[in-house]
Amino acid sequence: SLIPWHVELMSGHVTRSRSPPPPHSGYALPWPMELDHDFLNTPPMKTVRFGGSVTDTLMKFRQGDTSDYELLKHQLADPDIKDAQIINWLQELRSCLSQLTKDHEQLVHAALRLPWLGRSAAVVEEYMAFLGNLVSAQTVYLRSCLKMIVSNFTPGRIVIQEGNVNISDSDDNDEHLPRNFDLCHQALQMIARYVPSTARFLMPILCENFPFVTKSSRTLECYVHNLLRVTVYFPVLRREILELVVSKMLKLDVSAGMGGGTETKYGAVFNRTEDDDGIPRSPSGPGVEISVMEHPVAERLDVLMAVLLAYIKDMCHSVLQLERTKELYRDLVCVFDKLLLPTHACCHVQYALFYLCSFRVGLAEAFLEHLWKLLQSPSQPAILRQAAAGYIGSFLARAKFVPVMTVKACLDLLVPWLHRYIDSQDSGSFCDVTLHGPFYAACQAVFYTLVFRHRAILEGNMRKGLAYLQSLNLERIVMSQLNPLKVCLPSVANMFASITRNYQLVFCYTVIERNNRLQLPMVRSSQGGSCQPTDMNPLDSFFPFDPYLLRRSGKVIEPIYQVWEEPSDHEVKGHQKPARQVSTEEEDDFLHGETLQADDVVGMTPGSYESHLRSPSSVGSPPVTFLQRPF
Incomplete structure (x- = not known):
């Protein structure tokens, strides 16, 4: 058989040496070659290099000669x-790995920086072999x-400059x-086989x-995608990687809402448009890409949410992976x-x-059971118990997939x-948010849930549904000396009052009107620096x-999300709202404009965010009993 020649330029001289055939791959030459075709058309492998072999170079280095x-x-x-x-160098380096101690760190790092990705299959195979042998x-x-x-x-990073501005950070x-x-x-998994503690x-x-x-969105998308991919073959790292990804996404999510009040947050940052029904719509028309957010922070967050949601689906839906789920x-x-x-x-990451x-x-x-345990646990900080109550109410109200049986439970x-x-x-007890924060948060969660889900409870069998709602004895809660309606958001209190009045469950308006007369306004700073009254x-x-x-990730959430539906005429018949009017042209959520960012509030009030950190735990927590339905 004919053996291809290996030609080296060593110290200015051409030498010929036999070399083994390249590693098996699409890159490999046929073996043996056909004389009439392959020999004439396939040139010998050539490498141009100066200095001696790696072994000789290392020997000279030990003797004090560092030129080579x-x-x-x-x-x-x-x-x-x-x-x-590249193949030549890697083969020589592999032959003397025992000599590549910590003293040769610079040389090893130079070898590791060799451009192996995007190269031929032979280069990739040789580089992989070098990595495996090196870590061993x-x-x-x-x-x-x-x-x-x-x-x-x-x-790869490619910077395109216009003036002094970098307009790209990735290829x-x-x-x-x-x-x-x-x-x-593949390289990570191979290294893990050699070093179990990888x-x-x-x-x-x-x-x-x-x-x-x-x-850029593309840079973040690729990195997060690869992080999540690592969890597939390193499941021991899944929790830490999810924590890392979520922490970075939270920075984007929270920063997107810090540019001003509610109008800035929902308007400028997310560039939302609305139809007459008040439900958010994506812009449409010729040349408009509906899946792209115009604000860069929102676009980055949208891209990462799409990656995370796709990962969750793939991990759970690939042949009904119950244990993995x-x-x-x-x-x-x-x-x-x-x-x-x-x-x-935070607005989106929790989705x-x-x-x-x-x-x-x-x-x-x-x-829900997990949230319930947090809410009713006196050992938890009051602020976390209140947050748990908010999650319970919002989850029950908005999750289409939660059946009415679970809502009632x-x-x-x-x-x-x-x-x-x-x-x-x-x-002698009285309305005091500092002392009873978790109680008020739980009350608001109940009111909010009933506003959204009362139709589901009543439909099918109105008499049985009304009997269930009456059995809750909501009137006692509303009329108690703790006065929860004074603390709840006005929009929640008003809508709850309207619905319960229609079904003759509770008559809340006397309490609401009395609270409005006694309530002191809280103020927040305006852009001009002055103070203006706002809803409590x-x-x-x-x-x-x-x-x-x-927009992009929202397509996944939309089918499972319960939007706000305006109450029917008979549900609000005769209803006179004592607080501000809520326009039907406002957004899907009837709470528009009533929740404040903590940094908008001027001064300390009994119900301010910071004051909850000093709230004592409440008493009277019932034992934990919940639905024990298996997965």
């Missing part, structure tokens, strides 16, 4: 290096290998990205390399407790758990707890599942 050593590092860093040269022989380079791989989780050419990402994950060293590197949230739920709930629950007024719960009723009930927990709480108070919000009320405004 520096030349070797320079040649490895050549931006125009050819595939054949010299574990001191494990972190360096992991850093190199993770650095390729985003597109827009995505042709090779899927293959490159596949190779990176996951422990990988997580800090994933955190350190997370791009700044000001980077339950594990993902547990990890997301832990992230929820640590990051989402304590974060005031990841909302979406996961839509897959099975058992997941939704488990989430939750009311059967919340309402008796409220009655027991009232029973535990002495005759002593609880810093926050409904976490208010309308979802991101």
